Amino acid sequence: SQQGEEDPQALSIQEGENATMNCSYKTSINNLQWYRQNSGRGLVHLILIRSNEREKHSGRLRVTLDTSKKSSSLLITASRAADTASYFCATVLSGADGLTFGKGTHLIIQP
Amino acid sequence: DVKVTQSSRYLVKRTGEKVFLECVQDMDHENMFWYRQDPGLGLRLIYFSYDVKMKEKGDIPEGYSVSREKKERFSLILESASTNQTSMYLCASSAYRGRGKETQYFGPGTRLLVL
Numbered sequence: 001s002q003q004g005e006e007d008p009q010a011l012s013i014q015e016g017e018n019a020t021m022n023c024s025y026k027t028s029i030n031n032l033q034w035y036r037q038n039s040g041r042g043l044v045h046l047i048l049i050r051s052n053e054r055e056k057h058s059g060r061l062r063v064t065l066d067t068s069k070k071s072s073s074l075l076i077t078a079s080r081a082a083d084t085a086s087y088f089c090a091t092v093l094s095g096a097d098g099l100t101f102g103k104g105t106h107l108i109i110q111p
Numbered sequence: 112d113v114k115v116t117q118s119s120r121y122l123v124k125r126t127g128e129k130v131f132l133e134c135v136q137d138m139d140h141e142n143m144f145w146y147r148q149d150p151g152l153g154l155r156l157i158y159f160s161y162d163v164k165m166k167e168k169g170d171i172p173e174g175y176s177v178s179r180e181k182k183e184r185f186s187l188i189l190e191s192a193s194t195n196q197t198s199m200y201l202c203a204s205s206a207y208r209g210r211g212k213e214t215q216y217f218g219p220g221t222r223l224l225v226l
Binding site: 031033035040041042043044045048088090099100101102103104 | 115146151152153154155156199201203213214215216217218219220222
């Protein structure tokens, strides 16, 4: 069964705007990760946030985690055309193995 | 930089053929994974391995087997390919022994078409 679910499924914004994607999950986690996938390519790790962290930054990326709501958000600031990609959240369940991925948010940055 | 390579970017096979997908990583990672990715279904874990000659079933192992004879190489085998195995196959590796909890590094993917 799907652990993480991203929302929205698709998002189209103008270059320079901020993009926000959300991820909800069902059970307790050890950590949550965000990955990017450019069209037809493999996934690239963006950022990892642990269950005892609430916010993390990496360049133009900001990730928040609310374990009480079982949700996370990924904010990309000052978007660029090169940010056009699919974004996936992946969770590591407490006491379990491996990553469980959501179905992804497809982000399109309009020039 | 970690590099994960997959033997083919595109592959076309016939129903009933035995298919081998190869994955090699160059960072001495203990953990290796095989996923398939389908539209609307996201990534689903097929098999993973924590060490040489060790394998664990993922969420959808039926119709697949794997082999890990060397630490750097993890092979996915379709014993008798079927059309419903047409998909994008992604290999990944990660560094932590025993638990694939941390960052996974992905190969570029193999797009398999079974006719």
